[in-house]
Amino acid sequence: MNKIKNLFRFLFLLAFLVLLILRLEDAQPWGFEGHKKITEVAIDLILNLDKFNKIEQSKLDFLKKFLSENKNIIIERCIEPDMVRSEDKDEQYNHFIDIDRYGAYPFNELPRDKKVAIEKFGFETVQKNGFLPWRISDFTDSLAYSISKDDKEKMLKYFSWLAHYVEDAHQPLHVTENYDGQLTNQPGIHSRFETELVKYLMRNDELKFDIKRLKNELQRNSIVGDRVNFAFGIVLESYKFINDILNADNYAKSLIPPEKLYRVEKRDGRTRYIYSEEYYSIMAGKLKDLVYDRMTRASIRLATLWLTALAESSNYK
Numbered sequence: 001m002n003k004i005k006n007l008f009r010f011l012f013l014l015a016f017l018v019l020l021i022l023r024l025e026d027a028q029p030w031g032f033e034g035h036k037k038i039t040e041v042a043i044d045l046i047l048n049l050d051k052f053n054k055i056e057q058s059k060l061d062f063l064k065k066f067l068s069e070n071k072n073i074i075i076e077r078c079i080e081p082d083m084v085r086s087e088d089k090d091e092q093y094n095h096f097i098d099i100d101r102y103g104a105y106p107f108n109e110l111p112r113d114k115k116v117a118i119e120k121f122g123f124e125t126v127q128k129n130g131f132l133p134w135r136i137s138d139f140t141d142s143l144a145y146s147i148s149k150d151d152k153e154k155m156l157k158y159f160s161w162l163a164h165y166v167e168d169a170h171q172p173l174h175v176t177e178n179y180d181g182q183l184t185n186q187p188g189i190h191s192r193f194e195t196e197l198v199k200y201l202m203r204n205d206e207l208k209f210d211i212k213r214l215k216n217e218l219q220r221n222s223i224v225g226d227r228v229n230f231a232f233g234i235v236l237e238s239y240k241f242i243n244d245i246l247n248a249d250n251y252a253k254s255l256i257p258p259e260k261l262y263r264v265e266k267r268d269g270r271t272r273y274i275y276s277e278e279y280y281s282i283m284a285g286k287l288k289d290l291v292y293d294r295m296t297r298a299s300i301r302l303a304t305l306w307l308t309a310l311a312e313s314s315n316y317k
């Protein structure tokens with residue numbers, strides 16, 4: 001009897017795990033591969049850094065040691081904010097900002113100060129439209145604080161989570177109301193762009209990160225004073241690329257007959273459209289440089305904010 005019970009328990013657990021894996025496959029902002037790659041490049045940039053403007057050598061050495069010892073953990077944990085979204089309903093609002101709900105570019109209707117924004121629009125509206133840039137600023141501060149306390153566990157969390165949010169901010173479809181092409185009749189473009197296209201480019205070895213060149217770019221940056229302004233700068237920059245992505249999608253679709261565009265799969269009670277290699281090869285031709293640019297900028301900005309937190313950590317002591 002007990003054996004049968006155990007068998008049922010095992011089968012139940014197995015079914016649960018399979019369902020979990022299927023669900024995770026669906027929910028992948030920047031795709032997990034994109035997130036991890038950007039984090040890896042940011043770590044490599046710092047490991048190759050000999051100096052960074054005003055940061056003392058001993059501090060920089062401390063950071064390099066911490067990142068090299070925990071490289072794999074931080075790369076793995078940078079997707080954690082996506083994993084907890086199903087348990088923590090409030091977490092989802094930290095991953096995006098629908099900035100075009102606040103008038104016209106550069107969206108000055110939205111006060112950059114979060115408190116003032118909430119006074120103006122009410123908490124619910126500001127939350128519904130997303131908190132992403134403020135989250136980046138808050139988590140830079142939290143990282144600085146955890147470094148000042150030498151709290152290894154918190155440091156691991158904040159290095160990884162800050163990576164996630166900086167990466168999301170560089171994905172143009174994380175900063176618009178039309179985040180999944182639902183307003184322009186292009187549903188599914190969000191994951192086609194950030195997950196499938198990135199996988200396609202990696203599979204075909206079309207994304208080559210030149211650490212030396214990127215490191216030189218990083219070295220020209222400085223510690224970030226106004227983090228909120230810095231994060232909004234990323235958002236406004238990302239915003240300019242939305243149309244390139246939507247146009248490439250329309251262009252690819254215009255070249256491929258419908259029967260060759262995608263196949264339909266029913267899985268987990270849901271209908272999925274699996275787009276063809278032909279579609280992704282046209283998308284790659286149009287968007288390869290854009291993807292590379294967004295990913296490398298994300299790495300450099302992330303490394304810059306990590307260094308900022310390191311510099312700021314002395315202010316807490």
Ligand SMILES: [Zn+2]
Nearest residue numbers: 029082095168
């Ligand atoms: Zn996210």
